[in-house]
Structures are given as structure tokens and as C-alpha cells.
Amino acid sequence: MEMSSKLKKALQKIIIAFVLYVILIIFEHSNIVPAMSSNRLIMFVLYLIPYMIVGYSVVRKAVLGIKHRQLFDESFLMALATVGAFVTGENAEAVAVMLFYQVGEWFQSYAVGRSRKSISDLMDIAPEYANLVKEDGEVEVVDPYDVEVGNTLLIKPGERIPVDGVVLSGTSMINTSALTGESVPRFVKEGDEVISGCINGETALRISASKMYEDSTVSKILELVENASSKKSKTENFITRFARVYTPVVVISALILALVPPLFVGHFSTWIYRACTFLVISCPCALVISVPLAFFGGIGAASSEGVLVKGSNYLEQLSKVDVIVSDKTGTLTQGKFKVNEVIEVNGKKDEILHLAALAEGYSTHPIALSILDAVGEDIDHSLVSDSRNVVGQGIIARLGDDLLYVGNKTLMDNHHIEAERIDSYETLIYVAKNTELLGIIKISDAIKKEARGAIQSLYKNGVKTFMMLTGDKEEVAKHVADELHISKYYAELLPGEKVEKVEEILSGSHNALAFIGDGINDAPVLSRADIGIAMGSLGSDAAIEAADVVIMDDDLSRLSKVIHIAKKTLSISKENIAFSLFIKIGTLILGALGIANMWMAVFADVGVAFLCIINSLRILKKS
Helix, strand or coil: CCCCHHHHHHHHHHHHHHHHHHHHHHHHHHCCHHHCCCCCHHHHHHHHHHHHHHHHHHHHHHHHHHHCCCCHHHHHHHHHHHHHHHHCHHHHHHHHHHHHHHHHHHHHHHHHHHHHHHHHHHHHHCCCCEEEECCCCCEEEECCCHCCCCEEEEECCEEECCEEEEEEECCCEEHHHHHHHCCCCEEEEECCCCCCCEEECCEEEEEEECCCCHHHHHHHHHHHHHHHHHCCCHHHHHHHHHHHHHHHHHHHHHHHHHHHHHHCCHHHHHHHHHHHHHHHHCCCCCHHHHHHHHHHHHHHHHHHEEEECHHHHHHHHHCEEEEEEECCCCCCCEEEEEEEEEEEECCCCHHHHHHHHHCEEEECCCCHHHHHHHHHCCCCCCEEEEEEEEECCCCEEEECEEEEEEEEEHHHHHHHCCCCCCCCCCCEEEEEEEEEEEEEEEEEECCCHHHHHHHHHHCCCCCCCEECCCCCHHHHHHHHHHHCCCCEEEECCHHHHHHHHHHHCCCCCCCEEEEEEECCCCCCHHHHCCCCECCCCCCHHHHHHHHEECCCCCCCHHHHHHHHHHHHHHHHHHHHEEEHHHHHHHHHHHHHHCCCCHHHHHHHHHHHHHHHHHHHHHHHCCC
8 A cells, every 4th residue: 555645754754763763772771971971961962862752743742632622532641641741751651652652553553554555445426527518519627517408528548427317329338346346347328327427438439427526426426425434333323432431530540549649658659650551551542443443444345346335333233143034026136127038829920020020119118128129120110100008917009000018817808809827926917809819928026146155155144044025926935046046025016115114023032124226216125224234326326325334236245244344344343443442451460469560551551552563454355
């Protein structure tokens, strides 16, 4: 990771102070100039030089804290402890404590920078400009915020798409990896939707803006990421509350240690030294820094997998998930219908498909689109007139002197067309001309290839129950459940009934329940579950708003990876708390008894913080 200028300057100060400190130690103990080295005032002034070089910012922060009545932070503790060390004549130890404290702070800043990397990479998706194509054909470079819906934009090779839109002309491969984590570029052509933040390939595209910048995918994602750190986990909130109580208690304890024992046993300077040691040990750096750092790193690790977690609280909830309820369409299945088979009755396959496509020509229903795809050629829709949609049954249209009936068995029965009932998990589209059945088209939504493996992986990551809720018919739900080895499923549910079913499941015994949906029709259920996970929702406003976790593409296998990251994050934060408190409490007792000196205090503060930070960074490693 490239070091920032701020980190470089801090490191330079540490090195300069360290060199001066070493020189002063040698000067003092080698007795080069006896008169000077034995003069306490001169040595105090000389030791103040490296102390102020490395500790000025800490002292300044402590003074400002006193001024604004915000005592009891780590800067105040370090300033008080080191000043106390100077008072007792321990000049070298005072400088050493401040020096090693700043070394610890430097490593903390470096660690935070590393943990931010995955998220900062994601923040780079923000486009800096847009190429607006004016009416006269001239291209003007404008701010993305100035783009309006309907504007034509030119996306040159290598440029980021500034706003969501539809391709007007051109074909290209676009890189979606920054948003989805998917390394394979996506091919787009005229009529395809493209989203902001992706990078265009080697061919120029012209797109029509479908959203303003502030409503586009990239803007929504950036807002989500920026707000993620504000939603703290229970563990982080505990540490914050703990530090607020802990720090004043140790300061008061240090004052008691410095003032009360000397009244009975004397040796005032000895007890001040012990109190200063006590203060250094008590700094809660390890807890205050390493635990939030672990969660921040967890969010960063999740984002590198193409998953956005809206806050540390949701990451903590993910680690406890033992029940997952999933929608079917677009989650376990591709959400894209295709023609599987054409059963010929009184017509030929091509004729059956062609007539069905003519009748369905103006429909945008997924089933109609699958028939048009199966035909694979342009249809002259002007040949059809008086097209009428019969709700829940199908379409009736006139082709010359003939009537076309395209729909389900009920449509055939209602118009006295003889048709055999077939039991199948597939959607059956009957095609008839006048009173004669020509054939039956079998259509289904394909199951995702990775779905079965993804569900098995979830079980391995601690999920005890996986069930499916769908509005689809029983036969379809049973087929998908059997294929994916899902033991529990509920079919033919309306959106409101899905909420009721989740409420029923929530009333049972579980740690945390996650619901996976497409983020559009399932928004009420996403909001009701302990964790709402939007799947396959790239570009969906409803998903980003309703869900707690957004998987940026439709790859279900990413979920088990994020649950693993969440468990690892919580485990690391607990390790940091236990290790830090054990060392702190033990060393505090030793310091109060006079067994632990300033050097042990430095380890108990800076050393423990450093080890906890290194432990927190493990979350960024791929596993």
C-alpha cells in the first residue's frame, strides 16, 4: 500500500526524535561532559526536544480537551503520565513512553489505511465527468450532476459510465468488477441497460440517460458505503460505553495511588511514578482502535467480494444467521424464462411459435419475451389486430379472418377449444387458431447453476435451516425444491402472505433470520427480517433502500463467503477484547504494586494495541 504524505511526515518525526533520544541516552550514560550530564535541569531541557518533536500533537490535543472540558481521552492520559515522569526525574522514560506511543499510533493509522483500501477502491467508481452529445452533434464535457434524463451521452473506451442509461448505438464489453466483484466483462448492445460506475471497453457507446446522477446506482452505492461506519455493532457500542466509564475510573484510581499511600508510608515521588505507570498502562488504545478496525476491515473484505454491508451491526448479525428464507425467482432461479419444448398437436413447431409471437408481440411479460426470443426473427406485428389481454388467462388476437388464442388451459376451456390437461412444473402456453388447438409451448425459469453448491456452502457456515417462499404454483416450487434439496418451501404466496410467513418463522427458535429477495417485490419482507439481503439487484433502488446487505450481482455463492467474513470479524474482535483486558488488568495490578515499570507499561499500552491491530488485519486476507 502506498504511504500517504501524512504518514510519511509522522514517520520522519518519529525517526528524528528516536535518533535524538538515542544520542541523549549515550550522552547521559557515557559521562562525556560530566558537568552537563549530571545537571538535571540541562538534561530535562535536552530531553524536552525529542519529546516535543514527537509528542507536540498529543500534548496539544490534551490541552484542547481540557479547554473544551473533554478530559479522559488517551491523549490526556499520555500527557499526564509523561509529565508525571518528568516531574519524578525519569526524563528518558517520559520520552520513551511518548515515542513508542506515537509508533503505535503510526501503525494504527497505517492499519486503518490498509483496511480502508477495499472500500476506497470502491469509492473510485465515482465518475468525474460526462460527455454530453448536443443537438448539433457536438460533444461537451459536463459535470455528471448536470446530466438530465433523456440526454444522449458518449462513453469513450476506458471511461466510466456517469449515469444509468440505455445503449442507443454501439456494442462493447463493460467492466463491472468495481461494483460486482465479477472479473468477466459483460457484453452490451443497442437496447441494453447499463449502470453508472462501470468502465467501457474498447468501443465507444452512445447511451440515453435513464436517471439523474443523484438517483443513479453509483450515487446510491457511494451513499451506502459512506454511511456504513455510522451503524455500529453491539460489540463496538459496548467498547465505546466501556471506554467512557473505564478511563475516568483509572484516572481517579491513579490520583488515589499517587496521593493516599504517601500519607502512610512516605516516598511521594515513588508513588507518583507508580501512578504515572498506572496511567500509561490504562490507555484503552487496543480496545478503542482494534475492535472498530476489525469491523471496518470486515466491511472492506465484504466489498472486495462484491457485497455491500450497510453497517457493522449488520455484519455482526450475519455472523449469527442460522435460518435463511429465500425468494425463488431471480434468487434461486435466473428470473429469465426460456422455451424448453414445443408439443405439436395440429400444427408444426415453427408455425406454433410464430403465431404465439404474433399474438404476444406487444406484451412485455417475461413469458412473452421468451417466446419472441425462441422465434429469433423480427415479427411483423401489423399483421395482428384487435389484440386483447384476458387477465389471468392469456391473449386473444385477430390475424386476418382468424382468431388466435394464446394462453393457459382456462382460456382454451372458456372458448370451447379441446385441449388435454398436462401435469408439469413448467408453464404451459396453449396456442389455438379459431377452434383448433395447434400445440403447447413449455416454458420454465432455469435454476442457477451455482444455487445447489451455494446452499450446501451455507450449511457448512453454520446455517441450520434454508427454506423457500414463492408466489409461483406448487408444481414449480416443488421442482426447484427437489432440484436444490430444499426440505421446506411454501408456494402460491402473495407478497403480504410472505410477510406473514416470515413473522411466523421469526416467532420460532433462532439466532438470526435472513431473507434473500430481489429487492423489488420483496421489499416488505426484506425490511421485516433480522437481515434483509438483496440478490441480483444491480441498479435496483428498492434493493438498496430496503436491504441491509446488497449482493451486487446475482451470485448466491457470495453469501456464504460474507457469512464466513462476518464470523471471522466477530471472532477477531472478541480475541482483541479478551487479550487486551487480560494484559491490562494484570499489568495494572503489577504497576500498583510497583513491580511493573514504565517499560512494561509501554508494552501493556502500545504493544498490546499493536498486536491487536495486527490481529484485526487478518480479516483482509483471502480465506
